[in-house]
Amino acid sequence: MSETGHQPPPTSAVPGSAIADRGAEPPIQLTAWSQNARTARRRRRAMTVAGAVAGALTLTAVALPTPYIVESPGPTFNTIGEFDGQPVITVDGAPTYPTEGNLDLTTVYVDGPPTGWTTFLDVMTSWVDPAQSLIPKELLYPSGTTSEQVNAENSEAMTTSQNWAVAAALENLGIEYRQRLFVSDFTAESLAEDVLQPQDQLVSANGGEVTGLEGLKNQLNQSGGAPVELGIVRDGEELSVDVPVFEGPEGDWLMGVFLDSDFEFPVEVSITLENVGGPSAGMMFALGIIDEMTPGAMAGGEHIAGTGTIDPDGTVGEIGGIVQKVTGASASEADYFLAPEGNCAELIGHVPDDIEVYAVGTLDDARSVVEAVGSGATPTAPTCG
CATH class of the missing domain: 3.30.230.10 (Ribosomal Protein S5; domain 2)
Known part of the structure; x- marks a missing residue:
C-alpha cells in the first residue's frame, strides 16, 4: 500500500506510536488531554474517598x-x-x-x-x-x-x-420508735474488734436499753473514757462484753464500729x-x-x-x-x-x-x-x- 493511503493508528495510541512519531498535532493534543483528564478524575476520586474516610472517622470519634x-x-x-x-x-x-x-x-x-x-x-x-x-x-x-x-x-x-x-x-x-443496731465493720482506730463481731446486735449499754443511735451515743459519752459494758445478742445467745472506747476529733467517745440498723415504727x-x-x-x-x-x-x-x-x-x-x-x-x-x-x-x-x-x-x-x-x-x- 502506498504511503499516502496509509491509515493512522487509533488516537488511543500511547506516545511513541506511529502517530506520535509522525508529529500529527491533533492526535497528540487529544492523547495528552485524555491522560490529564484521567489523572484529574483519579485525583477527584482520591479526594472524594479521603473526604469520606475523614468524615467517617470524625463521626466514629464523635460517637x-x-x-x-x-x-x-x-x-x-x-x-x-x-x-x-x-x-x-x-x-x-x-x-x-x-x-x-x-x-x-x-x-x-x-x-x-x-x-x-x-x-x-x-x-x-x-x-x-x-x-x-x-x-x-x-x-x-x-x-x-x-x-x-x-x-x-x-x-x-x-x-x-x-x-x-x-x-x-x-x-x-x-x-417514739425502736431502732435495732447491728455491728457491720470496724474503723482502723477501733479496739472493739477483739470483743465484737459483725452481726452482733447491741441491746444495752451500761445497763440502759439501746433503742436507737442517739441513746447509744449518750451512753458512750457518759462513760468518760472507761470501757462500756454492752449487752449483745450473738447467734441467738445473750452476752455481755466490755468494749474499749477512744476520744474522737470532736471530743466524743467512740467505739470505732460501723453499724447497720432496722426499725420498728408505730x-x-x-x-x-x-x-x-x-x-x-x-x-x-x-x-x-x-x-x-x-x-x-x-x-x-x-x-x-x-x-x-x-x-x-x-x-x-x-x-x-x-x-x-x-x-x-x-x-x-x-x-x-x-x-x-x-x-x-x-x-x-x-x-x-x-x-x-x-x-x-x-x-x-x-x-x-x-x-x-x-x-x-x-x-x-x-x-x-
Whole structure:
C-alpha cells in the first residue's frame, strides 16, 4: 500500500506510536488531554474517598463512648403530691391532714459509664452548658464497677433513706420508735474488734436499753473514757462484753464500729416513687411525712424544693449534683430551695435569679424554713449563692 493511503493508528495510541512519531498535532493534543483528564478524575476520586474516610472517622470519634460522666438537671417530684395517680407518701396507723403546695425532691440525670455511655459530642456540650457537670468515671466508681452493682447500690440507698426519713420525721414529731443496731465493720482506730463481731446486735449499754443511735451515743459519752459494758445478742445467745472506747476529733467517745440498723415504727409509711435511686431525697421525704402528720398545710401552698440526705437524728448531709438540682428546681418553677449547708460553697455564682436558696443543717432547720415560707414570714436561715 502506498504511503499516502496509509491509515493512522487509533488516537488511543500511547506516545511513541506511529502517530506520535509522525508529529500529527491533533492526535497528540487529544492523547495528552485524555491522560490529564484521567489523572484529574483519579485525583477527584482520591479526594472524594479521603473526604469520606475523614468524615467517617470524625463521626466514629464523635460517637465513640468516653470515660466521662455527665450530670444534668433531672425532674422533680412533689413528696406531698402524687406520682402516677398515687400519693407519693401514705401514712397508716396515725391521723393525717390535708396538705397544700409543693415539697419537691430534686434529681439529677447521670449519663455515662458504667450504667450507660457518653460520646465526645456529649462531653463538648457539657463544656459549654453551665447546668451540666463533667466528671471522670474514676472519681465516682472504682475500676471494675458494673451497672448492676451501681443500680443495686442506688436501690439500697433509696430504701435506707426512706427508713431514715421515717425515723427522722417521728423523732422530730416526738413519736417514739425502736431502732435495732447491728455491728457491720470496724474503723482502723477501733479496739472493739477483739470483743465484737459483725452481726452482733447491741441491746444495752451500761445497763440502759439501746433503742436507737442517739441513746447509744449518750451512753458512750457518759462513760468518760472507761470501757462500756454492752449487752449483745450473738447467734441467738445473750452476752455481755466490755468494749474499749477512744476520744474522737470532736471530743466524743467512740467505739470505732460501723453499724447497720432496722426499725420498728408505730406507724406504717409507704413511699411510691419509681426509677429514682440514691440517698439524697431523705430530707424532703421527712418533710413530706411531717406535713402529712401535722394539722394545717405546712408549705402553705408555696412551691418549695430541696435535697439532702437525712440521718435518724435529723442531721442533713451533703449530696452530689447540687447545681443541677437547683437548676432543675428553678425549671419546675419552685420559688424556694433547701440545700445542705455543706453544699453552699458550690452554689456561689450558680443560683438562678428566680429562686431563693436556704442553707439547712438539720431537719429542724428545714422545717423552720418551710413553716416560715408557708406562713408568709421571712426565714431566718442563711442563704446560699
